[in-house]
Amino acid sequence: MRIVSDIIDFMFPRYCPICKERMSQDEQYICFNCLSDLPRTNAHLIDENPIEKLYWTHLPIERATSFFFYDSLESRQTIYFTKYFNDPNIGKTIASVMAEELQETDFFAGMDMIIPVPLHPKRQRSRGYNQCDFIAEGISDVTGLPVGKGIVSRIVDNTSQTHLLSSERKENVENIFKLMHPERIKGKHLLLVDDVVTTGSTTISCGRELAKAEGVRISVVSMGYAGKKFLNHDNR
Template identity: 30%
Template sequence: MKEILGYLWDLLSLFFPELCAACGKSLFKNERIICTHCIYHLPQTNFHEDPNNKMAKQLWGRFPVVQTIAFVYFRKGSRIQNMMHQLKYRKSPETGIRLGELYAYELNKSQVFKKSDLIIPVPLHPSKFKKRGYNQSECIAQGLSAILQIPINSKNLVRLENTETQTKKSRYARYENLIHAFHVKDKAELINKHIMLIDDVMTSGATLEACSILLQEIEGVEISICTIAYAE
């Protein structure tokens, strides 16, 4: 039976090859979403081993944070950008799940990384969710949760406002644009929780700041920031 399934896989791969989300080359039978070569050459930040990493320094003084980590560096024209594009615009939630899993394997090896009680993905506005069909940050959270064994809460923190584009705004203007965009539905559920707040890419950090400040209004809440990519 295994041999027959193997032949069928080979036949399907011949006509409908699965392609690597990073480089676009055909995947081998034992590869999933991202090829082995691209995994091996991921530009990892190793921020989880350095509490004073550059991403953490970018957030210093803006809100209290337990740890600030990102898996890889984001650079324009890179394979990381290809994967982020697949995740956000090419209907490939599996890319986010796989990246979350890969990062979780690295975090599990760390002697420095502190596990949280709960994972909360940065929410999408309902209109964007309807258009995309999924929240890319929740896909990343699913991959992290599966390996780290930390539960996800994706229903409590919600986005009320579909804010205008942030790309040409200053950091403070971005935060001002977002300060009333989010809402917590059940604060009691989060009391005394150490929350890992998940996003896909950190640039200015304004979205993460707005969410964190809101969550930290709840008694005993601590925040750790985790993204897949960090834009230098």
């Protein structure tokens, strides 16, 4: 019934929140051009990549990567992220594209479960959702890996006063998470999911709680990487 969807598209045109161009029927939440323009880190293609090195000496991890460089000086990405926080389905769509690209390698090999970094319950109530849940679901749609919610909780709300980019201050992320259900992750390889990684301190703190369960291995993925920019064969 192409004609029906053509009529709906004509009556209710949808626009990409980033570039404001009209989207085709095949495009969901964000247009293909903007998706392909996101500046990939491609860190997963680098041996001992700079994002993995953030975890060295802090938390034993298997793998870590981020999808794109989150550069605060580039207004395009700032706009993108603002929009993303207004509509988490944009994040879910981008996370699926990320997962498809990661799946071209063995990045997900041996992983058992996706763990979204939790928000403090008070903060989740005021926002209405946890953006990391949507990112996790986007990855799950592609990989089929289950999403484990409620396994670890955020017991201290350390983000209410801070700007996104400064929310990862090392001094205030100790003991802000609590492992609630160690029995659900025993012996599993977990993929910890955050929206933006800067110094890694939030995922280190959350990962340390998860690592209290027996036989757990941890990998980390985020959509944005706000740390020091690095070169790879694509962005050199």
